[in-house]
Amino acid sequence: MNEPRTKTPAGPAVAIQGLKVTFGGRVRAVDGVDLTLGRGQAIALIGESGSGKSVTLRAIMRLNPERKSTIEGRILVSGRDVMAMGRRELTALRGREVAMIFQEPLLALDPVYTVGRQIIEAIRQHEGIGAAEARARALQQFERVRIPSPERRLDAYPHEMSGGMRQRAMIALALACNPKVLLADEPTTALDATVQIQILLLLRDLQTELGLSTLFVTHDLGAAVEVADRIAVMYAGRIVEEGSARQVVLNPHHPYTIGLLRSRADGALAKGSRLQTIPGSPPDLANRPPGCPFAPRCFLAEDRCRAGDPPVVDAGPGHRAACWKTDEAARSFQAQRAELSDA
Amino acid sequence: MSTPIASSPTSSRDRGGPGQPLLTVEGLVKHFPVKKGIGGKKAVVRAVDGVDFDIKKGETLGVVGESGCGKSSTARLIMGLTQHDKGEMLFDGERIGSRALPLREFRAQAQMVFQDSYSSLNPRMTIEGSIAFGPRVHGVPRRQAIERARSLLARVGLEPARFAARYPHELSGGQRQRVNIARALALEPRLVVLDEAVSALDKSVEAQVLNLLMDLKQEFDLTYLFISHDLNVVRFICDRVAVMYLGQVVEIGPADTVLADPAHPYTRALLSSMPSMDPDNRTTVAPLAGDPPNPIDPPPGCRFNPRCSLVEDICRSHVPPLAPVDPIHRVACLARQPGSGHSAAPSAEAVAA
Numbered sequence: 001m002n003e004p005r006t007k008t009p010a011g012p013a014v015a016i017q018g019l020k021v022t023f024g025g026r027v028r029a030v031d032g033v034d035l036t037l038g039r040g041q042a043i044a045l046i047g048e049s050g051s052g053k054s055v056t057l058r059a060i061m062r063l064n065p066e067r068k069s070t071i072e073g074r075i076l077v078s079g080r081d082v083m084a085m086g087r088r089e090l091t092a093l094r095g096r097e098v099a100m101i102f103q104e105p106l107l108a109l110d111p112v113y114t115v116g117r118q119i120i121e122a123i124r125q126h127e128g129i130g131a132a133e134a135r136a137r138a139l140q141q142f143e144r145v146r147i148p149s150p151e152r153r154l155d156a157y158p159h160e161m162s163g164g165m166r167q168r169a170m171i172a173l174a175l176a177c178n179p180k181v182l183l184a185d186e187p188t189t190a191l192d193a194t195v196q197i198q199i200l201l202l203l204r205d206l207q208t209e210l211g212l213s214t215l216f217v218t219h220d221l222g223a224a225v226e227v228a229d230r231i232a233v234m235y236a237g238r239i240v241e242e243g244s245a246r247q248v249v250l251n252p253h254h255p256y257t258i259g260l261l262r263s264r265a266d267g268a269l270a271k272g273s274r275l276q277t278i279p280g281s282p283p284d285l286a287n288r289p290p291g292c293p294f295a296p297r298c299f300l301a302e303d304r305c306r307a308g309d310p311p312v313v314d315a316g317p318g319h320r321a322a323c324w325k326t327d328e329a330a331r332s333f334q335a336q337r338a339e340l341s342d343a
Numbered sequence: 344m345s346t347p348i349a350s351s352p353t354s355s356r357d358r359g360g361p362g363q364p365l366l367t368v369e370g371l372v373k374h375f376p377v378k379k380g381i382g383g384k385k386a387v388v389r390a391v392d393g394v395d396f397d398i399k400k401g402e403t404l405g406v407v408g409e410s411g412c413g414k415s416s417t418a419r420l421i422m423g424l425t426q427h428d429k430g431e432m433l434f435d436g437e438r439i440g441s442r443a444l445p446l447r448e449f450r451a452q453a454q455m456v457f458q459d460s461y462s463s464l465n466p467r468m469t470i471e472g473s474i475a476f477g478p479r480v481h482g483v484p485r486r487q488a489i490e491r492a493r494s495l496l497a498r499v500g501l502e503p504a505r506f507a508a509r510y511p512h513e514l515s516g517g518q519r520q521r522v523n524i525a526r527a528l529a530l531e532p533r534l535v536v537l538d539e540a541v542s543a544l545d546k547s548v549e550a551q552v553l554n555l556l557m558d559l560k561q562e563f564d565l566t567y568l569f570i571s572h573d574l575n576v577v578r579f580i581c582d583r584v585a586v587m588y589l590g591q592v593v594e595i596g597p598a599d600t601v602l603a604d605p606a607h608p609y610t611r612a613l614l615s616s617m618p619s620m621d622p623d624n625r626t627t628v629a630p631l632a633g634d635p636p637n638p639i640d641p642p643p644g645c646r647f648n649p650r651c652s653l654v655e656d657i658c659r660s661h662v663p664p665l666a667p668v669d670p671i672h673r674v675a676c677l678a679r680q681p682g683s684g685h686s687a688a689p690s691a692e693a694v695a696a
Contacts, residue, residue: 048545049516148633162634163410192409193572193616198629200618219545222618226625245622263550264575264620274557275550275579281515 011079012036013181013213014060014098018073021055021064021237026286029055031237031293033073037181042207042214044224044245046260047234050282053217056234057183060215061094077181096126099174103186105166109158115169116142116154119176126177141172145202164195168202175206182207184216188223200226221260225249230318233257236283236293243319253313253321253330255298262336292323300325300332356452356533357400359436364397365534365566366421371395371430373413373420377639386639390416392590394430395665398534403560403567405581405598407574407613409635413590414570418536421568422455434534451481454527458539460519464511464526471496471507474526481530488529495525499555517548521555528563536568541576553580574617578602586610589638589646592665596672606674609647645677657684 014037021030030052037043045053058064060075062082075082077098085093102108110118119138120131127134135154142150145168158166167187174182184203188196204227207214218224224231225245232242233256241254252258259278280297283289289296295305305324313326323329373391378384391413398404406414419425421432423439423446434453437444454477457463464473474492479485493503499521511519520540527535537556541549553576560567571577577584578598585595586607594607605611612630619625631650636642642649644659651658658677661684665675677683681690 048547164634192635193574194409194612194629194631195634197616197618197626198632201626201629220618221546222620225620225622226618249620249622260546263547274554277550277554278547281517281548 012076013039013041013078014215015076016056016060016073017076019056019059019075020070020072021052021059022070022072023068025070028285028288029237030059031288033234033237033239035232035239035242037213037215039180039213040207040211041230042204042216042228043230043232044216044218044228045232045234046218046221046224048219048282050236050285051234052237053234054185057100057185057215057217060181060183061098061100062090063100092126095122095174095179096177097179098181098183099177099179100183100185101167101170101174101187103189105163105170106158108170109166109173111158114155114157115161115173116156119154119173122173122176138172138176141176142169144175144206145169145172147172163191164198167191167195167199171199171202171206175210178210180211180213182212182214184214186218187216189218189220196223197226203227221249221264233260236288237285238293238322240294240323241315241321243315247316247319251316251319251330252333253315253319253326254294254323255300255325255329256294257321258329258333259297259299261333300328357435361400363400363436364433365400365435366568367397367431367433368417368421369395369431369433371417371420371432372428373416373425374428389590389638389641391420391427392638392641394587394590394592396585396592396595398566398568401564401566402582403569403580405577405584406568406570406587407572407577407584408587409572409613411589411635411638412587413638414587415538416590417587418455418538418568418570422453422536423450424455451530452532453534453536454530454532455536455538456520456523456527456540458542460516460523460543461511463523464519466511469508469510470501470514470522471503473511473522474529477526477530491529492525495528496522498528498559499525500551501525515548517544517552520544520552524552524555524559528559531563532565534566534568536570538570539572540569542571542573549576556580574602574614586613589636589641591646591675593647593676594672594674595665596668596674600672606668606672606679607647607676608651608653608678612650612652645675653678653685653687655685 016033016035019030019033022028033056047053055064059071109115116138119141120134123134123137138154139150142153147153147165147168161169188199191199200223206212216227228245231245231248232239235256241248241257248257252261262276263278278297283293291306291308292310295301310323312320312322315321315326371391371394374387374389377386377388394417408414420427432439434444434449439449440446471489471492474495475488478488478491493507496503496506501518501521541552544552559565569581581598583596584598584601585592588609594601594610601610602614605614615630644661645663648654648658661677663675663677665673666680667673668679677685678687680688
């Protein structure tokens with residue numbers, strides 16, 4: 001930490017309780033999310049497009065369009081209620097307490113200013129220090145995210161940098177005011193695999209180095225495994241399974257998680273064999289069916305799944321899944337895995 | 344009820360027989376002129392810089408590599424969407440654009456599916472209209488073209504009664520990509536070029552579309568050129584793989600060999616860049632540092648030398664040829680070529696023995 005912080009309150013970095021986000025009064029994008037991000041923890045929120053993962057992430061910084069959306073539930077950052085914050089408090093929260101990195105740095109960075117100037121502006125905005133001092137801090141940030149020849153790169157415009165370099169610059173900008181919580185929205189999706197792995201490792205290093213609490217949104221299970229301690233799987237606005245990365249990937253208990261793992265091309269039995277798919281498509285969020293939102297596509301669904309919400313079942317220490325048939329689902333997954341390793 | 348889609352059996356169009364590759368690409372070159380800076384000096388992007396490969400009838404050839412390696416440019420050159428500077432392209436033994444195979448005739452036999460399913464459909468045309476458009480241009484009567492469009496829609500899993508009259512914005516990404524596939528098949532092509540066709544789809548949808556592609560290939564006797572950056576998908580769907588780096592093929596061979604026991608250090612780096620799926624065994628060191636280099640000024644010698652772990656002096660001065668390591672597997676790396684002067688190269692006797 002560069003500057004002393006007035007007392008760090010105990011408790012989790014972020015606590016989300018019963019979050020519901022509705023757009024235009026009709027589209028329920030997030031439908032009752034409970035999630036706790038412990039201090040120094042890294043959680044990956046995974047799901048397909050429209051599962052509500054980015055909306056959940058944005059809600060933490062109140063970035064969803066306020067006039068078009070209705071937000072219910074509670075969001076606490078370091079114990080303080082984000083929903084109750086006024087303009088001032090919110091400005092202080094954004095950047096200083098919680099920072100965010102986006103998928104496309106070219107859209108997130110301002111094209112007409114050099115990257116260095118944008119970082120310096122952010123630091124001075126929050127801390128009221130001199131330009132020279134701010135520049136030194138910006139340079140330090142560039143070194144921290146391992147940008148080669150950082151002095152020169154500070155004076156580069158975003159378009160003069162390569163994709164990987166821009167993403168590093170955006171991470172530097174996000175970390176400029178030493179936030180405690182880092183939110184990352186698909187930060188490596190637009191990158192080549194060879195660059196993606198570098199950024200994933202950088203995020204992992206920074207997290208340990210700075211003691212950051214990280215919430216990482218991705219649709220890629222592999223990327224989630226590389227950076228996260230815990231994984232929360234979202235479907236149609238709900239967290240359907242949450243546990244440690246090991247628990248979720250090696251011992252999944254929700255049929256949707258199992259479907260995601262099975263549909264990966266590397267999990268196929270043999271070349272030329274068919275991939276196992278999840279039939280159908282996600283539900284219309286404006287007309288949610290009653291009961292479990294995954295029931296219409298689930299290989300284990302029965303009448304009670306379509307009638308009411310499934311219970312949240314403990315599948316192990318710190319591992320939960322929202323499903324009536326977690327045991328059967330887990331057994332089916334393990335049986336197939338055994339078959340695969342025999343073959 | 345519906346006309347059979349594959350009305351003309353492919354065998355009648357087959358000229359060279361099964362041994363003749365469907366597509367042969369030799370010494371393909373495309374350089375794009377660019378200006379560096381405002382009023383700056385001229386430079387060329389060596390997008391495709393001497394590419395050779397062939398695609399056998401009925402196989403799926405995968406092309407992998409980082410962005411800027413020339414994989415999409417190669418596809419566009421093959422389709423004639425961009426003019427090539429140099430090189431030869433033969434389709435079933437005939438030069439594309441020659442009198443024996445005019446471009447128009449070739450295009451009826453080779454079709455392409457793009458990554459962005461939305462921008463590749465006309466937003467003001469119903470999907471049925473889009474699918475029927477190609478056949479109409481090639482002289483199929485309207486009624487027959489529409490009928491074929493509907494039977495193709497049914498074949499790719501979109502019920503014609505519900506979907507035929509819809510516009511692209513009324514469909515999901517996966518459904519739109521199915522429409523693009525149906526459109527590509529409307530002219531009964533023999534070669535389909537799939538340029539990152541499943542990359543923008545969610546994983547569960549991607550699996551559905553991959554299954555569909557495999558079924559269609561069987562049913563319509565297709566040959567695929569499958570461009571992707573996802574090595575898992577390529578390993579699953581492709582028979583052979585070509586790895587491209589800075590406008591050149593650096594390794595080509597059977598998918599099972601190239602992606603399991605790669606001969607080129609670049610292929611190895613690509614493979615180990617894939618995120619681990621094992622929480623107990625996460626990646627600790629990134630296999631390659633930095634970003635893919637700029638194809639404007641490729642380094643002398645082996646183009647991979649600045650990022651290579653096996654680099655030696657010889658690599659900076661000698662261009663490695665794409666030479667066989669076994670009859671069906673070729674690699675462009677001095678460390679794998681007997682007598683190249685690289686210290687790791689196998690000795691000539693060891694190879695002869």
